[in-house]
Amino acid sequence: MAKIKYARRGLLYAILNLKIMVLLSNVLFQGARYMEFGELLYKLSITIFLSTALYFSGLDVFFSICLGHVGNYIFNGQFFVVYRYLFASKVLTKSKVEYVLDCCSNLSDSKHIRDVLFIGSLCRNTLKESSDIDIRIFHNSGLISSLFAYCQATKLRFLGLIYRVPVDVFCFSNLSFLNKIDEREVPLHINREREFMAMYPNSLSVFDSKVNL
Known part of the structure; x- marks a missing residue:
């Protein structure tokens, strides 16, 4: 059974505990609230670099930014931390x-x-x-x-x-x-x-x- 991210009760937390909401918030914010300003700039610079490369390859601005942000998450995110809230959570040995x-x-x-x-x-x-x-x-x-x-x-x-x-x-x-x-x-x-x-x-x-x- 997957872990529950928020133990508090209420409609808001019920919505935030939905698997799609847990994944989307993780992809969107990528732990930004835990970062010092320097690390946040570093993280954003990777998204900007990837987005710029995609834009000059022919994609429009919107899709370049979206794909650049997701690309940053793929190799510089923490997917298996959030994985525990999406699927069977026993991944650590x-x-x-x-x-x-x-x-x-x-x-x-x-x-x-x-x-x-x-x-x-x-x-x-x-x-x-x-x-x-x-x-x-x-x-x-x-x-x-x-x-x-x-x-x-x-x-x-x-x-x-x-x-x-x-x-x-x-x-x-x-x-x-x-x-x-x-x-x-x-x-x-x-x-x-x-x-x-x-x-x-x-x-x-x-x-x-x-x-x-």
């Missing part, structure tokens, strides 16, 4: 979690990346086959580091599409970004970044967390 952690460990070695953090069910130790993996890439400020982080997030999303892994990935350079998460959650980390650990002194390494799937 222990081997997939280990694969993602290995990718993130390699990413965290970069000089541009301060740490890779994990929130949601993984940090709450409630990970299930119907869960997704919530990843937040904490990167240095500056154009080069930001672009590197955004590109790595795109890579993780694309790998998630190829290997059917529900990864929910976003980037940030200011720890105030973490104010958006549930205040009861303590993110897991990889690098023990000093500023992050000062904010979350009880944070554990993601490799010390238990994955019971």
